[in-house]
Amino acid sequence: MALILSRADVQRSLDMTEAINAMRLAFGALYTDHAQAPQRLAVDLPEKSLALLMPSLLQTNQQHMFGLKVVTIVPQNLSRNMPRIFASILLLDATTGQTIAIMEGGWLTAMRTGAVSGLATELLARKDADILALFGAGAQAPTQVLAIHTVRPLREVRVVNRNDTHYHDLVQSLQLLLGPACPPIRRALSSKDALTGASLVACATVSTTPLFSWNEIAPGTHINAIGAFTPEMCEVDP
Amino acid sequence: MALILSRADVQRSLDMTEAINAMRLAFGALYTDHAQAPQRLAVDLPEKSLALLMPSLLQTNQQHMFGLKVVTIVPQNLSRNMPRIFASILLLDATTGQTIAIMEGGWLTAMRTGAVSGLATELLARKDADILALFGAGAQAPTQVLAIHTVRPLREVRVVNRNDTHYHDLVQSLQLLLGPACPPIRRALSSKDALTGASLVACATVSTTPLFSWNEIAPGTHINAIGAFTPEMCEVDP
Structure with missing residues (x-):
């Protein structure tokens, strides 16, 4: 069975220095064609909500990983006192297809978005x-x-x-x-x-x-x- | 946190009569435009393997559900003594976007495929x-x-x-x-x-x-x- 990581688990497992280094690796892999970020798939939900399926593939010498983020954007949730956005991330071994981890995606999204700015700031x-x-x-x-x-x-x-x-x-x-x-x-x-x-x-x-x-x-x-x-x-x- | 269901959990939770009735409901909903099965998204993996993202949406009076099946088809797994196909299914509340359940998808796929034949056989x-x-x-x-x-x-x-x-x-x-x-x-x-x-x-x-x-x-x-x-x-x- 895959590793199941809650938001708190992800928060505990990842610090910003690691996240920035992961972005360094990912952008390098994208530049050398060792990573792909295929076009996301959007599915309309009721009440002008949206589900986004965001696949990505990393194939370096060290890692063969397939990631999938499933994001829902539900404007009406604000009136329900619930988050507008929910996200889950599946991580699969791209060689065998086995699911390695399923995790809450909100914190990782915020960390990744931060890490890209961190990397750009470090370099520029x-x-x-x-x-x-x-x-x-x-x-x-x-x-x-x-x-x-x-x-x-x-x-x-x-x-x-x-x-x-x-x-x-x-x-x-x-x-x-x-x-x-x-x-x-x-x-x-x-x-x-x-x-x-x-x-x-x-x-x-x-x-x-x-x-x-x-x-x-x-x-x-x-x-x-x-x-x-x-x-x-x-x-x-x- | 969502409900996490292993293959054994799914086997224990679903019998064929329920599965056939679920197919009756799903085909009825599809016929009356209360369900959608958008075009699947395929992502190429290494060694001629494939990942398929299969979304679906059910919107009846009783249920607003968004389902996503993530399937990998890895021919080389046979030589690794591993299953050729792995599948996971995410079930989301289509109204709020919250993840309700994450489950092993192989057994449900086999049950669903059987249930469609069961329904057709019952009716025809x-x-x-x-x-x-x-x-x-x-x-x-x-x-x-x-x-x-x-x-x-x-x-x-x-x-x-x-x-x-x-x-x-x-x-x-x-x-x-x-x-x-x-x-x-x-x-x-x-x-x-x-x-x-x-x-x-x-x-x-x-x-x-x-x-x-x-x-x-x-x-x-x-x-x-x-x-x-x-x-x-x-x-x-x-």
Whole structure:
């Protein structure tokens, strides 16, 4: 029988340094044709909900793995006091087809999304970058900060967002995730307030208009913008 | 956390009468547009293996369910002394997206395939049909016999197949599944020997040529032919 991992099991089993190294390996494999991410399959559910089937294949010398993420996006869940998104991940041995693990997918998704920003920041940001301007305080925000802090230890995090509860949840999550290593976090008064002196920017919103203007950004600033996932969304002025 | 069901759990939880009634409900729902079976997604694995993602959706007054079967077909597994096919099934609440159950899919697949033949036999075969000619003694054979025996109690099962081990495995499986209710089973000498006097025929082979000629079949005989799954395969002379 396969290994069954709850969200807490996944949280306990994976740290951000490992997640970033996994992304380094995965992007390398994709670049050298040792990984595939076939087109996802979408199935319409009732009430404008959606199920997404997201397969992927990794074939390196060390690993032959087939992964499948099953995600449901149910807008009506907010009125049910339930998460809008549920995710499960199946991991199969790509050589034998045997199921190795079945796990809760929400935390891994957030970690992976963070880890990609962490990897990009490690490779592209200035070595001395240590102040982060963060736009958005939703589900993806904690792991974005965690990942960036892992590769560029932060002196300060400045948060631009609208929802008070989300802001306080973010602070609490980061203190839980980072403990004594948690950098000082403050809520910015404006995008200008957040961006002045910041050499790192993280955008994790569903905004349809740019979150800042380019003249607020100093030369050499590194920007991770991960929020937009439809053509209508736009976090950074093109 | 979702319910996790092993093969043994599924075997214990589902009998053939329930499976046939589930198929009655599912085909009814499909006919009235309350069910969908979207095009499956195939992903190539190494060594000419294949992963299939098979989603389905049921939306009746009583049930809103999203099912996903993940099947791997790995020809090389035979040389590894492992099953050629592995299957897992995820069952999600289609309204909320929550995972209800994750289960081993091999037994359910065999039961479902049997149940469809059982339903067809119940609706279409002569009421007094009680002798079955079975072609093939592979993985699907036991549940074909089980299903037909459930709706038309059998007086005799005559098996046409080539592999001795498969024949003996089939007899053992049926005795295990049916216990004292197991009908007499014998190996037929030829298709003619099997078909003479048989009012029920089940074909569960990967044959590429017809298994019998029409003049061996008596008028009013009911035939379930479930083996062919590519255009090259052919169990019944068209």
